[in-house]
Amino acid sequence: MWKRLMVISGMLLMTGCLFTVDSDTRTQNASWSEREVSRMQRGQTSASWVRSNFGEPSRKTRFEDGSQLWHYSNKSEVETELGLFLLFHIDVEKTQESQLSIEITDNVVTDYWVEDSRF
Numbered sequence: 777m778w779k780r781l782m783v784i785s786g787m788l789l790m791t792g793c794l795f796t797v798d799s800d801t802r803t804q805n806a807s808w809s810e811r812e813v814s815r816m817q818r819g820q821t822s823a824s825w826v827r828s829n830f831g832e833p834s835r836k837t838r839f840e841d842g843s844q845l846w847h848y849s850n851k852s853e854v855e856t857e858l859g860l861f862l863l864f865h866i867d868v869e870k871t872q873e874s875q876l877s878i879e880i881t882d883n884v885v886t887d888y889w890v891e892d893s894r895f
Contacts, residue, residue: 807831807848808876813890816878821885826878833878843881850874 808830816826826846833846856868872892879887 807834808850810890813876813888816885816888818885818887823880823883823885826880826885830876841881843879843886846878846880848876848878850876 812829815821815829830848833848835847837845837847839845851871851873854870854872856870857866859866875891875893877889877891878885
């Protein structure tokens with residue numbers, strides 16, 4: 777009875793050592809952080825503050841009423857490696873892109889939002 781219990785316990789302990797997981801996140805392009813975005817206030821933050829903290833937008837959309845939409849993007853990759861000793865090895869790569877859009881009217885931030893996409 778004890779011998780069987782010791783063998784099963786040993787097998788369970790060894791299987792935990794054979795399974796490996798490794799994860800790595802790389803930021804490729806980051807023009808803004810969530811901390812900086814949280815400092816913006818609708819109706820109060822100036823366009824010059826946005827430009828000095830986030831830099832030039834990657835894209836601008838101008839509207840007939842004089843308002844503008846400034847676009848900034850962040851891109852990062854997450855690579856995860858899974859393995860079971862020498863039996864198999866799997867690499868999983870995910871790319872996440874976040875788009876910050878800031879609406880500016882009369883040189884003041886009137887609205888902003890963040891959209892996330894994963895692929």
